[in-house]
Amino acid sequence: MNSVDGFLAMGGYGAFVWPAYGLAVLVLGGLAAYSWRRYRASVAMVDRLRQQSGRSR
C-alpha cells in the first residue's frame, strides 16, 4: 500500500508527472481513436455508395 502511495506521489511531483502522462495518452489516444473511426466510416460509406450505384443499374 505504501509503495503504491509512494509511486503515485512521485516524490512530491505527482501533480505534474501524472497530468503530463495523462495528457499525452489522451491526445495521442484520442487522435488514434478519431482516425480509426473516420476510416471505418469512410469504408462503410464507399461500400454503401457502391451497392446503391450497383442497384440503380
Added chain:
Amino acid sequence: MLSRFANPARFVRVSAALLPWCAGVSIALILLGLYLALIASPPDYQQGEAVRIMYVHVPSAWMALNVYLFVAAASAVALVWRHPLAEVAARAAAPIGACFTFVCLTTGSLWGRPMWGTWWVWDARLTSVLVLFFLYLGYIALVNGFDDPARGSRAGSLLAVVGVVNLPIIKFSVDWWNTLHQPASVLRLGKPTIALSMLAPLLVMASGFTVLFVTLLLIRMRTDLKQRRIRALQLDRLTPAPAPPHTESGLPARPVAAREGI
C-alpha cells in the same frame, strides 16, 4: 495514365498488409517505454521524480520536428512533381504533427512549473515551438479552407515549405540565445550526456512514437483515398451516363474515378 494511379493502388495494398504490424509494434514499444519511464528508470539526482516528464516531452518534441520535416518534404514533392500520394501524405501527417507539438508544449509547461518556477516564458525555444504549432494549424486551415481542394493543397504546401526555416531556429535556439531551456543532451556532437538508464526509456518511447506516427499516417492516408472515392462515386450518381464500361474491380471506369487514382 496507368503508371499514375498504379502508385496509389500499390499503396492501398501494401499499407493494408503493414497496418496491423505497425499498430502492434507501436503499442508494444509504448507500453515497454512506459514501464521503463515510470518504473525501471531512476529518479534524477537534481530533479527527483519530475524527470519522468522528459520521457514524454522529449520524444514528442522530436516527433514535432520530424513530422514537420515530413510534411514539408511531401509538400515539396507535391508542388514540384504533383505526385498524387505526396499531397495525401502531407495532409494526413499534419494533424499528427500538431498533436505531438501540443503534447510537447503542454508537458513542457508541466515540467517547467516545478523546475523553473513558471509555466511559460517567451524565450527562443518555447516561442519557436509555439510558432511550429501555429504553422501546423495554418497548414491544416489552408488545406481545408478552399472550395477547390487543389488550390487549398497548393497554398498549404507553399506554407509548409516556407515554414521549414523555423526548424533550424528551434534546433539551435538553445545555443544561439540565452534561454531557460536546457541544451540538447542526446542529439549532440560527441557522446550523449545522459545515463544509459535514462537514455533507454527515451529511445524506446521515441521509436514507439515513430511507429505510432507511421500507423496513424497509413490509417489517415487510406481514409483520404476513401474520401476521394466517395466524392467520385457521389459525382457519378449526379451525372448518370448510359451503360458505362466496367473494370475488373466492378467499378465503372469513369474519368473522374480514374483521375482520382483509386
